[in-house]
Amino acid sequence: MPDICRPWLLVLLALSACAQSAAPLPQMAAAHAAAPASARTAWWKDNRWRYHDEGEADAAYQRLLQQQSAWPEWHQVELVTLPAGLRFEMALSPGQPPERPGAFGTFDRIPDVRYVRERLAVKVAWKPSIDRVATFEIVEPLAADTGVVGPQIDAQVGYLPGGGSQFEMKVPAAERSRHLKLVAIRPIR
């Protein structure tokens, strides 16, 4: 293919990927509209190798912008039962009571907010402020999907590489607390 055609092919592939993605919420589309160009460059450096060609990689990048999956594309759902006694951490936002935990936890120790953004890839739009970390212990076996945090593109921060450990509770929100016991809570900055 002549080099002059390549940019147009990339544009067409990107548009095609957008058209095929599951109807994105307009607010979600707006949330990444201002993603800095450097974010794509950084994502490309880490992830281009996963795809057969540039068009495929670019389509994957567009999917990430649109769908914002918490998991990397290579993630294979692995449903497990987390046993009683297992401890994990969860970042909390101001005013978020620990008795109303979110759906995601990590087996990493969370040292600071930067870690939450970069390694746990928590976009500012998802959790604008973070002020505490809760340590929970599972007291009743908990169904979960486990794996590695996928990358994100944040409109403010840029490329969030992810890579930390992550699990997603597979129980309705109202049942989460029944499986958990709060062990400790500490402030982070």
Next chain:
Amino acid sequence: MRRNDAAGTEWVLEPEGLTATAPDGTRRFLLAPPGYTLSHFGEGATVVARGEQPVDGWWDWIFAVEEDALRRVGPAY
């Protein structure tokens, strides 16, 4: 859980919904979206709600508080 906004309206958040009491005593109630219970106040005029089922892969969502309803804005982590 309570919060007062700049207009002097007091907001009370409960899992079932939001109650707003204006300075003149007028009250209105915004029901939590179906399938969600309200968790806590978010930034600005938003609340975080936790779901019974994931939507687009996300269990919990941020909802904007509008005149007479809560509008889904984006995922909450």
